Amino acid sequence: MIVVTGATGNVGSALVSQLAADRVPVRALTRDPARAQLPDGVEVARFAGPGEPAAMAALFEGATALFLHLAAGGEDTPALLAAARDGGVKHVVVLSSIIVDHDEAAEHPIHVVHSELERHVRESGLGWTALRPGAFCTNSLQWAPQVRAGDTVRGPFGEAMTAPVHEADIAAVAAVALRDPAGHTGAVYSLTGPEGITTREQIHAVGRAVGRELRFEEIAPDEVPAEMFPHVPPEMLPTLLKSIGDSVGTEAEVTTAVADVTGRPARTFARWAEDHVDDFRA
Numbered sequence: 001m002i003v004v005t006g007a008t009g010n011v012g013s014a015l016v017s018q019l020a021a022d023r024v025p026v027r028a029l030t031r032d033p034a035r036a037q038l039p040d041g042v043e044v045a046r047f048a049g050p051g052e053p054a055a056m057a058a059l060f061e062g063a064t065a066l067f068l069h070l071a072a073g074g075e076d077t078p079a080l081l082a083a084a085r086d087g088g089v090k091h092v093v094v095l096s097s098i099i100v101d102h103d104e105a106a107e108h109p110i111h112v113v114h115s116e117l118e119r120h121v122r123e124s125g126l127g128w129t130a131l132r133p134g135a136f137c138t139n140s141l142q143w144a145p146q147v148r149a150g151d152t153v154r155g156p157f158g159e160a161m162t163a164p165v166h167e168a169d170i171a172a173v174a175a176v177a178l179r180d181p182a183g184h185t186g187a188v189y190s191l192t193g194p195e196g197i198t199t200r201e202q203i204h205a206v207g208r209a210v211g212r213e214l215r216f217e218e219i220a221p222d223e224v225p226a227e228m229f230p231h232v233p234p235e236m237l238p239t240l241l242k243s244i245g246d247s248v249g250t251e252a253e254v255t256t257a258v259a260d261v262t263g264r265p266a267r268t269f270a271r272w273a274e275d276h277v278d279d280f281r282a
Contacts, residue, residue, distance in 0.1 A: 001025045001062045002178050003089070005047065006069030008036055010138045011095060014171035015067060016042055024179065029059060029072070047072070050079040060087025065178045066126075068094045070117055077117060081124035091127040091181035093174050094118060098134040098190050098253070108243075109236055129177040129184045133170050133191040134253060135162040137272035140202050141279055142229055147206060148282040151214055155228065158200035158218045160244045163192040163252040166267040166275075173261045189257040194266040196252025199244075202269055209273035210280050221245065 002019060006012035007028035019026045020039040029047040030036050036044045048055035056079075060066070066089045073080040084092065097114040105111045114132075121128045146153045170191055177184040197205070200216045207214030221241045226234045258266035273280075 002065045003027045003063045004067045005029045005072035010167040011170045014168045050076045056083045060084045066092045077120045093129045093177045094121045096132045098132045127185040130188045133165050135164040137164040147280045153203050154217045156221045157244050160199045160247045161252045163254045165193045166272045169258045190255050192255045205270045205273045
């Protein structure tokens with residue numbers, strides 16, 4: 001049995017679907033099971049924290065592996081990992097961030113929280129694998145309201161360069177490590193898409209997927225409203241905008257980890273846009 005935290009999130013839901021398709025027993029943890037909408041045959045359980053020790057212990061009964069999302073444990077991550085270990089879990093695959101690769105960014109808030117998460121995992125006594133994805137393709141869903149409303153998308157830094165990774169590829173790497181812990185114990189995988197692409201090119205790719213010609217209109221960073229980046233806490237938005245601006249005119253960091261682990265190339269951003277057409281249509 002594999003326990004998946006963050007089971008209704010972008011990566012977690014993709015992982016649950018892939019494991020279920022391969023008939024791997026999976027227990028999907030979510031704070032609201034009634035709204036989970038996960039595949040038939042998946043055991044869906046209400047996520048319980050350290051304040052409910054008996055309920056938390058039950059989450060790991062019969063389990064051998066755990067997929068750990070940052071939001072699952074928070075400050076209670078050590079207690080969560082201890083409960084997993086006591087319940088029989090032997091291996092944890094932790095979803096971290098590629099920023100942890102960069103010591104020069106050690107003071108960055110995203111580096112801080114993910115470094116701490118990885119430290120808790122390493123100190124848990126469990127076998128572990130760390131996944132460090134870069135930018136997610138799903139970040140581009142922030143443009144969906146504008147795409148649904150018209151053919152012009154406004155945003156900062158049209159030439160910002162990233163190599164965003166498809167959530168299904170992150171999930172595929174996680175699935176391999178969860179099913180074959182011995183082959184991936186102590187491994188750190190930095191995950192990206194297969195190629196660099198600018199923000200402007202991403203918008204054009206979305207346009208091709210939905211069958212429209214979209215135009216990107218660049219705005220100054222100080223004109224960016226917080227609601228334009230809904231996945232980012234408002235207090236972190238200035239730091240994020242600086243990071244995006246710093247990528248203009250650079251080469252995207254591209255790794256081969258997805259292909260190395262799964263045996264097939266990482267999906268392109270264009271493929272991601274095709275997979276998410278319905279999210280951009282009114």
